[in-house]
Amino acid sequence: xxxxxxxxxxxxxxxxxxxxxxxxxxxxxxxxxxxxxxxxxxxxxxxxxxxxxxxxxxxxxxxxxxxxxxxxxxxxxxxxxxxxxxxxxxxxxxxxxxxxxxxxxxxxxxxxxxxxxxxxxxxxxxxxxxxxxxxxxxxxxxxxxxxxxxxxxxxxxxxxxxxxxxxxxxxxxxxxxxxxxxxxxxxxxxxxxxxxxxxxxxxxxxxxxxxxxxxxxxxxxxxxxxxxxxxxxxxxxxxxxxxxxxxxxxxxxxx
Amino acid sequence: xxxxxxxxxxxxxxxxxxxxxxxxxxxxxxxxxxxxxxxxxxxxxxxxxxxxxxxxxxxxxxxxxxxxxxxxxxxxxxxxxxxxxxxxxxxxxxxxxxxxxxxxxxxxxxxxxxxxxxxxxxxxxxxxxxxxxxxxxxxxxxxxxxxxxxxxxxxxxxxxxxxxxxxxxxxxxxxxxxxxxxxxxxxxxxxxxxxxxxxxxxxxxxxxxxxxxxxxxxxxxxxxxxxxxxxxxxxxxxxxxxxxxxxxxxxxxxxxxxxxxxxxxxxxxxxxxxxxxxxxxxxxxxxxxxxxxxxxxxxxxxxxxxxxxxxxxxxxxxxxxxxxxxxxxx
Numbered sequence: 001x002x003x004x005x006x007x008x009x010x011x012x013x014x015x016x017x018x019x020x021x022x023x024x025x026x027x028x029x030x031x032x033x034x035x036x037x038x039x040x041x042x043x044x045x046x047x048x049x050x051x052x053x054x055x056x057x058x059x060x061x062x063x064x065x066x067x068x069x070x071x072x073x074x075x076x077x078x079x080x081x082x083x084x085x086x087x088x089x090x091x092x093x094x095x096x097x098x099x100x101x102x103x104x105x106x107x108x109x110x111x112x113x114x115x116x117x118x119x120x121x122x123x124x125x126x127x128x129x130x131x132x133x134x135x136x137x138x139x140x141x142x143x144x145x146x147x148x149x150x151x152x153x154x155x156x157x158x159x160x161x162x163x164x165x166x167x168x169x170x171x172x173x174x175x176x177x178x179x180x181x182x183x184x185x186x187x188x189x190x191x192x193x194x195x196x197x198x199x200x201x202x203x204x205x206x207x208x209x210x211x212x213x214x215x216x217x218x219x220x221x222x223x224x225x226x227x228x229x230x231x232x233x234x235x236x237x238x239x240x241x242x243x244x245x246x247x248x249x250x251x252x253x254x255x
Numbered sequence: 256x257x258x259x260x261x262x263x264x265x266x267x268x269x270x271x272x273x274x275x276x277x278x279x280x281x282x283x284x285x286x287x288x289x290x291x292x293x294x295x296x297x298x299x300x301x302x303x304x305x306x307x308x309x310x311x312x313x314x315x316x317x318x319x320x321x322x323x324x325x326x327x328x329x330x331x332x333x334x335x336x337x338x339x340x341x342x343x344x345x346x347x348x349x350x351x352x353x354x355x356x357x358x359x360x361x362x363x364x365x366x367x368x369x370x371x372x373x374x375x376x377x378x379x380x381x382x383x384x385x386x387x388x389x390x391x392x393x394x395x396x397x398x399x400x401x402x403x404x405x406x407x408x409x410x411x412x413x414x415x416x417x418x419x420x421x422x423x424x425x426x427x428x429x430x431x432x433x434x435x436x437x438x439x440x441x442x443x444x445x446x447x448x449x450x451x452x453x454x455x456x457x458x459x460x461x462x463x464x465x466x467x468x469x470x471x472x473x474x475x476x477x478x479x480x481x482x483x484x485x486x487x488x489x490x491x492x493x494x495x496x497x498x499x500x501x502x503x504x505x506x507x508x509x510x511x512x513x514x515x516x517x518x519x520x521x522x523x524x525x526x527x528x529x530x531x532x533x534x535x536x537x538x539x540x541x542x543x544x545x546x547x548x549x550x551x552x553x554x555x556x557x558x559x560x561x562x563x564x565x566x567x568x569x570x571x572x573x574x575x576x577x578x579x580x581x582x583x584x585x
Contacts, residue, residue, distance in 0.1 A: 053471070079473030091471070093464035096457075104461045105472050107454060113474075114482060116455040117446075123454055144275075166472060 005064075006031040006170055006200045007052070007083070012061035014047050021047040023224035024061070029170075034192070034201045036211045039221035040244055045204045046088070048221065049174055052202070053085040054078055065170075082169035088178055090155035092162070094148030098139055101147050101158055102130040105165035130165070137161040137191060153184030157191070164195055171195070173203035177210050189214060212236075220244070278583050282448070285531065285585075289444070293437045302429040303501070308541045309440040310498040315521040315533030316447050317490035322519075323528030324451050325483040326463030327377075330385045330515050331392025332491050334372065337510025338395055339365040339492030344412040344505035345405060354418045354426055354435070358496040365492020366485060368395075373484030377477055389512065396510045411506030415499060432501065439497050443490055448530055450486060459483050491518075520558065524565050526572030529585045535573050 007029040014022040022044040029035045039045050050056040052063060054075040062071045070078055079085075093101050106126045112118060134143050137157040142150060147158055156176065163171060176192065177185050189210055192201065196214075205211050211218060212232045220227045220235055222244040228235050235241055296305045314336055321327050343361030346352040352360065376387040399406045406412065417426040426432040450456050462469045462476050470476050499505040508514065517540065525536025540558065547554045569576045578585040 055467070074475075075467075075470045076473050076475045079471055084473075085471050087468065087471070091465055091468040093461045093468065095464050096460060100457065104457060104469070107457065108473050110454070113454050113458050114478075116450040116453045116482070116486065118453050118455075119449065120452045120454060120457060123457065162472070 004031050005029065006066060007202065008064045009052070010062055010064075012048070012051060012063065013059050014044075014051055014056060015059045021224055022051060022058075025221070025224070025226055027219060027226070029200060029202050030217065031200055032198070033216040034196050034203070034214050036215035036218045037202065037204045037221060038206070038208070038211055038218060039227070042223075043221040043244075044224040045221055046174070047224075049085075049172065049204050053083070053172055055085075079166070079168075082166075083172065084163050084166050084168035084170070085172040086159055086163055086174055086176065088174045090152060091159050092147035092150070092155050095146055097144055097146055098134060098150070098158055099127065099130050099143040102133050102161050102165050103127065105162045106130055108166070133161045133165050134158075136164070138187065153180050153187070156180065156184070156188060160188070160191055160195070168199065170200040170202070173201060173205075175204055175206060177205060177207045185210065281583055281585075282530065286445070286448075289534075290441065293441065296437075297430055297433045302433045304541075304545060306429075306433055306436045306501045307498075307545075308538055309436050310494050310501060311518075311521065311541050312534045312537035313440050313443045313497070314491055314494035315518050315525065315537045316444060317487045317494060318518045319522045319527065319529075319533040320447050320450060320490065321483060321487035322522065323532075324456060324463060325459050325480060325487070326466075327480060327484060328385045329376070329388040329484070329487070330512075330519070331372070331388035331390075331395075332488070332518050333510050333512060333514035334392035334395040335365040335369055335488040335491040336495035336498075336514060336518075337399065337505075337507075338368055338495070340495035340499040340505040340509045341399065341406050341412065343496035344415040344499040344503075347418060347500065348412060348415050352418075353422050354420055354500050357418075358439075358493070358500060361496030361499065362489055362492045365495065366489040369485045369488020369492070370481070373481050373488065377480045377484065389515070392510070392515060393512060396507070396512070399507060399510050406505070406507070409507065411504055411508075412499075413504055415503040415505070417500055417503060426500070436497060436501060439493065443493060444534075447490065450483075451530065455479070455482070520562055522572075524561065524572055526574035526576075526578070526585070529572065529574045529578055531585050532572050532574035539573070 005028050009025055009027045012022055012025040013020065025048060037045050037048065047056065051058050054073055058071060062069055065078065065081060065083055093104060096104070103123060103126050106129055107113060107123060131143065134140055137160055139154060139157055139161065142154065147155065150158060176188055180188065185207065192214060215232065217230070218232055218235045219229045220241050227244055228238045228241050318332050321329055339361035342364045343357045346360050347354060347357035372388065372391045375391065376384050379387055400408065417432060419425050420435060424431065426435065458474060458479050462474065462479055466476050495509060521536035521540045522533050524539055525534065526532025543557060544554055547557055550557065565572065571579060574585050
């Protein structure tokens with residue numbers, strides 16, 4: 001049913017000077033699902049992700065979001081449509097406070113962001129919402145710190161709070177668990193589950209146990225092409241998937 | 256571009272860029288102190304010297320708005336300073352404009368120039384951005400060199416009349432002119448402070464810190480970068496236009512690339528990304544040029560040494576170091 005698909009690609013292809021990183025990928029993400037994009041190193045996951053978020057322009061193919069062709073949109077514009085991405089490296093504003101980080105996202109819809117003559121005190125009305133979001137990710141006691149001072153795991157949590165401040169319809173998470181300790185992984189996992197309630201999530205993730213427990217549907221990429229698709233049970237038994245992972249040295253040490 | 260301003264391992268004044276209520280009070284007190292110093296200064300120091308400091312301080316403040324809060328390193332700010340200086344001098348002398356109109360017109364021309372150059376430069380990032388601004392500024396320099404009918408060529412525009420403010424108050428006396436310059440400086444300082452602490456300023460700081468992230472939140476980063484560029488160029492123009500009236504002179508020095516370098520120096524010595532740093536930097540550099548003038552060309556060497564020492568020992572600049580010590584943004 002087409003109305004159930006929030007994001008779809010057809011024939012998505014990206015070529016870099018003689019090398020095809022993503023090759024004819026057809027992807028359908030169901031509304032309200034958690035969809036994972038996995039694959040061995042060099043499979044084209046990150047390139048694919050950057051195509052979807054418009055940080056790269058595709059060579060061929062189209063991307064539809066809510067039935068609208070966003071293939072040629074600019075990154076800032078798709079964020080305004082409700083499709084918001086996270087980054088692999090922690091993406092915070094290091095010199096701004098934790099609270100301000102979240103407020104920057106809340107501020108965007110206000111329409112007075114070019115008013116250089118207005119006092120920032122007008123933004124105080126957003127503090128309440130910002131505090132609530134900071135609290136939701138367990139950072140209340142850190143809200144006055146500058147984001148640069150936070151530990152890695154907390155930066156990731158702050159990033160999620162900032163993303164949620166936009167109340168996006170769909171989240172694109174780029175390796176949300178990368179470089180995290182076990183406790184952080186559990187915390188972020190719970191958080192993703194919580195925020196997925198009324199949203200769609202597409203994530204690239206290496207940690208297969210996280211993928212197994214969170215995702216409704218998994219697309220496996222290898223050499224830029226879709227190798228298999230299905231739920232975890234189906235995908236993990238697929239001999240082609242097993243071969244691709246073993247052939248590349250077993251992925252990334254997560255089993 | 257995220258981080259020309261803060262690629263350093265200990266980000267300059269990093270932990271200190273935000274304003275809580277305590278800091279806001281401190282800043283208000285500092286503004287009162289600056290106003291008090293401005294009132295007393297012409298009676299204890301040579302007014303022309305103070306006016307020179309104020310013009311360059313405003314220039315450095317404008318530059319710091321772009322680099323310290325927009326994260327954009329322009330190496331061609333002399334273009335806006337110098338072109339405004341020429342326009343202000345030319346219109347005051349040849350069109351007989353009153354000084355306030357000459358200054359306004361010079362500033363407006365800097366704004367237009369900033370819009371055109373900014374729109375071209377923000378298409379590239381980091382060092383390429385800096386190179387484009389430098390190249391465009393050099394074009395302005397050659398234009399100035401090649402159009403002696405307008406700029407006076409090597410001689411510059413000399414004997415610019417100071418005229419009468421609003422056609423009423425003669426500015427011939429240094430001590431009268433001083434109040435106009437002090438008012439322009441204070442207005443510029445307050446405006447820049449407001450810009451930094453506005454909703455717009457918040458977005459600029461976010462883009463400075465992490466441009467891809469700001470874009471992913473839906474901000475059209477280039478529009479903000481252009482806006483802060485134009486604001487900075489305009490205020491640099493205001494400084495240059497005022498300078499032309501004060502010294503009754505506009506010359507090639509004002510558009511030469513060394514002027515762009517000097518403003519970088521002032522900002523770094525005083526404290527990049529601090530509100531008050533550029534003022535201190537301007538005082539230090541202008542005082543050095545004035546009091547060490549007897550050393551001749553050696554002033555440049557002394558400046559170079561100061562710069563090296565500054566970068567090696569306290570990268571945050573004078574005010575940056577103080578801000579760190581008192582744990583408050585300045």
